[in-house]
Amino acid sequence: MTDLATDVLIIGAGGAGMYAALSAARAGAERVLLVDKSLIGRGGATIMAQMTVAAALAEETPDDWTLHLADTRAAGRGLCDDALAALLCREAPERIREMAAWRVGWARRDDGRIAQVTAPGHSRPRCCYVDFLNTGPAVAATLRRQVARIAAIRRVSNLGVTDLAVEDGAVVGAVGIDLAAGMPVTIAAGATIIATGGLTRLYRRNSASANMGGDGYALALGAGAELIDMEFVQFFPIGHLAPRLVGMDPIMWDPFRYKLGGRLLDGAGNEFLDAYGSDEATGYTTPRDLATYAIVKEVAAGRGSPHGGVYLSFAHVPRAALEAAFGPVIERLARHGIDLTQAPIEVSPIAHYHMGGVAVDGRMASRVPGLYAAGEAVGGANGANRLSGNAIPEALVFGERAGHFAAAYAAGRKMARWRPDTGGDAADQIRSLSEGRNGETSAAALLNELRDVMQRDVGPFRDAAGLAHALDWLQSMRAALPLVAVTPGDVCNPSLADWFDLRAGLVAAEAVATAAAARRESRGAHQREDFPETDPCWSRTQRIAMTADGAIAVEPER
């Protein structure tokens, strides 16, 4: 077994985690430990972001962070945590300019100004990007370079954290698996930051990477923290559906839709958004939740495209304009047999982002001393629906703050000693599972089934019966975890990793379903077939916590 010690432990090395590491070191932490189940800076959502980044830089037109905040709050349907949303909008320009100084390569106009476009839901051009469709990879590569330059930051790839260690009500570190060796690792930490991203991998149709399975939420709940806004899972309305497209992000179509005016058409080739109250005559500004609703309803009414979505057509755009906008992407599409001047593609809503997450204050501190969160793992800033372009600034701004405040917390106290019973039996469980366990079903098969349950019963449209079914299934699966098969083996044993992914995924999924069942209204990304109206009485958030015996429930209203 390996025993590590650090001032600040950061779990997850996407945009939020890497920025947190830089910030913790900048704030004076002498030992920063950045760990990831995947490779540092390659897993997670940041690297997959091909879209834009919102910040009131005022490069194109006059702008102010308070205007960005107004748009964020409007998108959030009355549920944004105003303090968190304000931090996001106020500090985004500073982070974006810092990234520019680190040579991320924001697209620029001929006169050198950073190019900003108007993404849906924004009142003015505010969203910057890196050409072509390269925003996320450029952000990730830039942060990887910065992190690698700082001696205080130790990076460990393929380390999956399974449990947080709590002593006297405070988080004092974590236990995890060195996945390559299959051995337990203990990490004594002055402060711990959860930067594990969201949970969209729990859905059948998703834009997630492999490790967006909600494990950070399970860690937080297990340590005594609260989760907020868990019922709000954002479905990206026009995820790619057909023809089969690989090697490209399934959510790549949105910027082209608003740059070029791509038209959404039903199976018969007719426009339909106006029937749902969205007038696109003046611009392509339909909010994401409304677009998702309209597409799902069209498909349900039998007016969908052959693969169960709708068409996205650029046929009215001249070839020269397409080539100018898509650049080299047009060649990549051609290799997939896609010619946008000839035929539309099929799109459908896919799980893309999770508004909910760990409840934190402005220091990114959870209610458990020593436990912080950053990035998508944080809940609250985006309310019931995230404004386009807010995910990367959230990662950078909240990462910077979490690193700073976690370092300050760790500096102000003597580090807890890792005692033999610290972390409970977590390390023993890893050892015992790696010896293998007989069972009828594998965790890989159950994770697969979980995605179907979530898509069907806890997806873009929900009702009491479906949610009750999902909760039933999730709770019985949690109870049956000891009966799940694990293949023996330590070195790089995928069934061992699956077992912990399943354990965490079931907890995260149950938190979503529990909050969704309790919210008897429709708002933003939470749409109930049985309560289709927004209810002013529900202009409040819900928090989820876990009891000592593992039960997951909504906290009483305060």
Place this chain on the structure above:
Amino acid sequence: MTAKTAILRVRRGTADDPAPHYDSFAVPFEEGDTVLDALIWVRAHRDPSLAIRYSCINANVCKECTIAIDGRVAYACTTRLRDGAAMVLDPLPGKTRLRDLVSDTRPPRERLD
């Protein structure tokens, strides 16, 4: 749509295995599906012990799914399946093999040992 079947011959075992061998899997697929799609299907439906390395699944940005396909280094996520003749899958040549298709691609400074 015509049902198609890909045959994957997958190198199995750890580095210190005395006799590494190949397992064959028949995988149903639709036109356009990839080797990574098939390997993920095998893990869910046939053999959960099969070790593969991938992260972004579909976007080809993480570059973690690099393996040898029919002897040539390629991304599993962008290589299309073919009907009929077997595709032979091996871990990356020139890297320490951990298990099955997973080699140690961690940068040296990101390892625990």
